[in-house]
Amino acid sequence: xxxxxxxxxxxxxxxxxxxxxxxxxxxxxxxxxxxxxxxxxxxxxxxxxxxxxxxxxxxxxxxxxxxxxxxxxxxxxxxxxxxxxxxxxxxxxxxxxxxxxxxxxxxxxxxxxxxx
Amino acid sequence: xxxxxxxxxxxxxxxxxxxxxxxxxxxxxxxxxxxxxxxxxxxxxxxxxxxxxxxxxxxxxxxxxxxxxxxxxxxxxxxxxxxxxxxxxxxxxxxxxxxxxxxxxxxxxxxxx
Numbered sequence: 001x002x003x004x005x006x007x008x009x010x011x012x013x014x015x016x017x018x019x020x021x022x023x024x025x026x027x028x029x030x031x032x033x034x035x036x037x038x039x040x041x042x043x044x045x046x047x048x049x050x051x052x053x054x055x056x057x058x059x060x061x062x063x064x065x066x067x068x069x070x071x072x073x074x075x076x077x078x079x080x081x082x083x084x085x086x087x088x089x090x091x092x093x094x095x096x097x098x099x100x101x102x103x104x105x106x107x108x109x110x111x112x113x114x115x116x
Numbered sequence: 117x118x119x120x121x122x123x124x125x126x127x128x129x130x131x132x133x134x135x136x137x138x139x140x141x142x143x144x145x146x147x148x149x150x151x152x153x154x155x156x157x158x159x160x161x162x163x164x165x166x167x168x169x170x171x172x173x174x175x176x177x178x179x180x181x182x183x184x185x186x187x188x189x190x191x192x193x194x195x196x197x198x199x200x201x202x203x204x205x206x207x208x209x210x211x212x213x214x215x216x217x218x219x220x221x222x223x224x225x226x227x228x229x
Contacts, residue, residue, distance in 0.1 A: 033216045039157075043204060045220035052216075089157055095216060102214055103149060103161035103172055 002027045002094050006107035013082045014115055020067075021077045021110050023092030031097040034068065034075045035104070040088040048090070051075065053097070079112075087114045119143050120221035122207050128227045129197055137192045137224045139207030145219075146212045147171075148190035150182060153204040153223070162205075165190050166213045197228045 003026045013019035025034070036048040051059045051068050058066050063083075067076045079086055092107040120141045129135050141148065149172075150162040163182045164172035170182065179195045194201060207221040 043223045043225075045206060045208075045223075047217065050216065091159065097214070097216070102210075102216075103164055104151075104159075104218060105161075106159040109157050 002029070002032075002096070002105045004092050004094050004105055004107035006090075006092055006110050008110045009108070010111045010113070012113040012115055013079075015082055015084060017082055018078060018080045019082055019112065021079075021090050021092075021112065023075045023077070023107055025073050025075065025092070025094050027073070027094065027096075029096050033095045033097060034066075035093040035095070036064070036066070036075075036077045037091045037093060037106075038086075038088045039091065039109075040085075045091075049077065082114045084114050084116060086112060088112060120207055120209055120219050122205075122221040122224050124224060125222060126225050126227075128229065130229055131197055131199060133197050134193070134195045135197060135226070136194070137205055137207075137226070139190045139192070139221055141188055141207075141209040141219070141221075143209060143211075143219060145209040145215075146187060147210045147215065148184065148187075149208040149210075149218065150190065150192050151206040151208060153206060155203065159206070163190075163192075164213070171213060194226075197226075199228050202226055202228045 032053045034051045038046045063080045089109045093104040147166045149164045153159045165184045168184045181193045204223045208218040210218045
């Protein structure tokens with residue numbers, strides 16, 4: 001079974017600064033996806049970024065980028081130029097690829113507060 | 117247009133009651149899911165349907181029964197509600213069971229008193 005660990009229950013960052021959220025995972029699979037989801041106070045689950053495990057290049061989406069270290073099973077999220085609207089719970093998630101049975105496996109989340 | 121919708125968004129009910137949460141997606145997806153988010157914000161899969169057939173059934177009490185009348189709908193019926201059922205329930209859908217992207221509904225906050 002896969003597990004996802006987020007070791008930082010809460011973090012805070014000053015507006016316009018950079019913050020990195022940590023995520024590690026455990027799996028024996030070789031083909032999988034990793035995700036970061038954002039859940040603001042509205043509770044809507046919003047996909048922030050996705051990484052295919054077979055790709056060595058780290059995914060980026062505007063101010064969001066990941067540091068994917070496959071051998072170390074590490075998948076951290078970097079948020080640059082933090083904005084007040086980035087305040088939310090952030091969930092790291094894992095999904096097996098091509099298994100025909102692909103629920104997301106989530107970490108316990110990191111609550112990020114962006115301070116003005 | 118809302119891609120994945122859930123009704124109701126809030127549900128307050130007493131222990132022992134039976135309630136249903138409805139989910140509809142207008143994306144033409146084949147696969148739908150129910151996730152439960154507990155009071156500590158932990159999200160976990162409950163069920164998954166592909167083309168109206170159950171493909172995932174995690175260790176969920178049999179008081180929970182999903183029903184998929186067609187590919188666009190996946191409803192969750194809960195019998196004999198207990199205090200511990202209080203949570204946010206999310207519906208999600210994906211193109212198919214192997215698709216990487218899941219689209220989430222807005223969630224239903226269930227409070228059992």
